[in-house]
Amino acid sequence: MISREESLGLVKKHVKNRNLVNHMIAVSAIMKGMANHFGEEPALWEAVGMLHDVDYERTSDDFPRHGLLSAVMVADYLPEEGLKAIRAHNPMTGVEAESRIEISLFSADAISGMIVAGALVRPTRLEGMKPKSLRSRMKDKSFARNVSRENIMRCEEIGLDLNTFLTLSIEAMQSVSDEIGL
Numbered sequence: 001m002i003s004r005e006e007s008l009g010l011v012k013k014h015v016k017n018r019n020l021v022n023h024m025i026a027v028s029a030i031m032k033g034m035a036n037h038f039g040e041e042p043a044l045w046e047a048v049g050m051l052h053d054v055d056y057e058r059t060s061d062d063f064p065r066h067g068l069l070s071a072v073m074v075a076d077y078l079p080e081e082g083l084k085a086i087r088a089h090n091p092m093t094g095v096e097a098e099s100r101i102e103i104s105l106f107s108a109d110a111i112s113g114m115i116v117a118g119a120l121v122r123p124t125r126l127e128g129m130k131p132k133s134l135r136s137r138m139k140d141k142s143f144a145r146n147v148s149r150e151n152i153m154r155c156e157e158i159g160l161d162l163n164t165f166l167t168l169s170i171e172a173m174q175s176v177s178d179e180i181g182l
């Protein structure tokens with residue numbers, strides 16, 4: 001399995017936007033936390049989270065290719081299971097997210113956006129963030145309106161209730177807070 005250092009290296013090579021790199025670090029941490037929760041393979045899930053948007057700056061004018069190109073770019077580093085999750089995280093590819101890892105990436109992608117938005121309006125950022133306050137932010141439709149609540153809620157399809165998912169995701173992002181500047 002590709003190491004975290006290697007996958008982060010690939011991301012930095014192909015993605016110049018620092019916010020986007022931070023997004024991938026965050027999704028990677030959440031995916032690792034989800035893998036641990038489910039008793040799945042943390043190294044694989046972590047790598048899938050890290051690499052899922054590696055093509056982002058190359059597909060900006062051809063969004064239906066987003067995810068498909070990532071899977072091609074990292075084909076040598078991940079098993080098919082991981083590549084399919086990457087293809088399926090963009091609904092425009094027509095690849096449906098169905099398995100546990102696929103739905104996890106879908107939900108992790110969305111929840112990371114919500115947590116970043118929530119951290120940015122707190123003086124202490126991620127430090128001390130509670131699932132409960134994030135839940136009330138989620139109910140406010142005008143808050144982080146581009147973050148799909150529906151995508152976040154897909155966690156329930158894989159037996160993860162929202163509270164557990166929020167707790168796990170906040171903790172995961174706190175573990176990389178220095179790296180992502182939050």
Ligand SMILES: [Fe+2]
Pocket residue numbers: 023027052053109
């Ligand atoms: Fe993403």
